[in-house]
Amino acid sequence: MSTDRSERPLVRVDDLQKYFWEQDSILDRLLGDEPVPVRAVDGVSFEIREGETLGLVGESGCGKSTTGETLLRLQEPTDGQVEFDGDNVYDLSGSELTDFRREAQVVFQDPFSSLDPRMTVGETVQQPLDVHEIGTDDERRERVRDLLERVGLSADQLDRYPHEFSGGQRQRIGIARALALEPEFIVLDEPTSALDVSVQAQVLNLLDDLQAEFDLTYLLISHDLSVIRHVCDRVAVMYLGEIVEIGPVQELFDDPKHPYTQALLESVPRASTDERDRDRETLAGDVPSPRDPPSGCRFRTRCPQVISPEELEIDQETYRELMTLRERVERRDISLETVGDEDQFDLDDGTVPDEDVPAFVEALRNRLLDTDLPAAHEEIVERALAELARGNWDEAAAQLREEYESVCERQNPDLGNGGHPAACHLYGEAADRHEGTEPLQ
Numbered sequence: 001m002s003t004d005r006s007e008r009p010l011v012r013v014d015d016l017q018k019y020f021w022e023q024d025s026i027l028d029r030l031l032g033d034e035p036v037p038v039r040a041v042d043g044v045s046f047e048i049r050e051g052e053t054l055g056l057v058g059e060s061g062c063g064k065s066t067t068g069e070t071l072l073r074l075q076e077p078t079d080g081q082v083e084f085d086g087d088n089v090y091d092l093s094g095s096e097l098t099d100f101r102r103e104a105q106v107v108f109q110d111p112f113s114s115l116d117p118r119m120t121v122g123e124t125v126q127q128p129l130d131v132h133e134i135g136t137d138d139e140r141r142e143r144v145r146d147l148l149e150r151v152g153l154s155a156d157q158l159d160r161y162p163h164e165f166s167g168g169q170r171q172r173i174g175i176a177r178a179l180a181l182e183p184e185f186i187v188l189d190e191p192t193s194a195l196d197v198s199v200q201a202q203v204l205n206l207l208d209d210l211q212a213e214f215d216l217t218y219l220l221i222s223h224d225l226s227v228i229r230h231v232c233d234r235v236a237v238m239y240l241g242e243i244v245e246i247g248p249v250q251e252l253f254d255d256p257k258h259p260y261t262q263a264l265l266e267s268v269p270r271a272s273t274d275e276r277d278r279d280r281e282t283l284a285g286d287v288p289s290p291r292d293p294p295s296g297c298r299f300r301t302r303c304p305q306v307i308s309p310e311e312l313e314i315d316q317e318t319y320r321e322l323m324t325l326r327e328r329v330e331r332r333d334i335s336l337e338t339v340g341d342e343d344q345f346d347l348d349d350g351t352v353p354d355e356d357v358p359a360f361v362e363a364l365r366n367r368l369l370d371t372d373l374p375a376a377h378e379e380i381v382e383r384a385l386a387e388l389a390r391g392n393w394d395e396a397a398a399q400l401r402e403e404y405e406s407v408c409e410r411q412n413p414d415l416g417n418g419g420h421p422a423a424c425h426l427y428g429e430a431a432d433r434h435e436g437t438e439p440l441q
């Protein structure tokens, strides 16, 4: 947004974690199971430079809001550190904490629920001034009038209630309230997502003007790539509680490195049908649960560029099919009872009689895989499926893992440093090893 930016970080987030425990089911508690946390934010590090707008983008549920709220200390962290202007936010108390609460503000998505319906607009905007005991009564009222006019409302509207305003006007009220204490930093959490498209641009322009006028630094949380592109200086991309890529906005849009960023950019709706078909392929599958994220790279279960072991020499599509097969074996998510024609195989004790194993394996293989495999792989798969026929799920999983395990599931790639890092094995050591073998796409 602004052009006059310094490189000095105003906010420095270091390995921030926020886990939630409170949503364990009653059944879990009755059974006395160990609570399993929701790992909403799982070790994120980034900086926000003075005067810049950093965008935080990712699908719903990836931890954007929790990151914003935790770094403002609206939520206590599970671990990690946030420095604001050189001080660790979580160590602050007393007047230092009060100062931080003035300097760092938030604007929420939903102007309907974030404004108290029983308070007039004047009271809403004045409340932070009252709480922090800034100025005399007259000075506070004067400041509220100025603020309302500054955000494009009229000072005559002071005594009205939120329901008398449109969505865009209510968001302006939220912005005026956030500005009341002359903050340095504002977290904008989906500030325009609840607004009509025509109003969105006006509110974004207002935020841009205010940033220049008051030297503000923004963290803009949005799932909307067009908002990010038009407003941000740099962008951090989040997936399942982690930052997978961060870089200058233009560079990230022109040259996205992480397969997740590439998929996000390609999934922006386009006009032509062909493109839309492609989009569906690029971000296939559901986001895994943040209670039990995949091992290694968290995106690997949906990644179209998973790195296969070096010597395999099979294409990406076939490898992806084999990975899916393996995951199903590991989860025991294959119904053996329904293999073949009705009552063809007798599975009374969970195993197939020896003489039926070859026919069972053939029927199961044809049900599970669409692709023809090179002979060596056909053999490996059939051997593993024969273990299933004998009820040996763990052995089948072990055999498949030994042949097909990817570096992407063994190691979680680091984000690294520099101007535009991406947390992906395609850019790490595995990439060097991979060079010159199979094409990745």
Ligand SMILES: Nc1ncnc2c1ncn2[C@@H]1O[C@H](COP(=O)(O)OP(=O)(O)OP(=O)(O)O)[C@@H](O)[C@H]1O
Pocket: 020, 021, 022, 023, 038, 039, 040, 058, 059, 060, 061, 062, 063, 064, 065, 066, 067, 223, 290
């Ligand atoms: N108070 C809470 N208790 C338990 N789990 C929570 C809580 N708040 C958030 N979560 C979970 O943490 C994860 C991250 O949520 P968060 O709201 O930060 O994501 P988000 O990227 O901002 O998504 P959205 O855009 O939908 O708000 C989600 O799985 C969410 O269900």
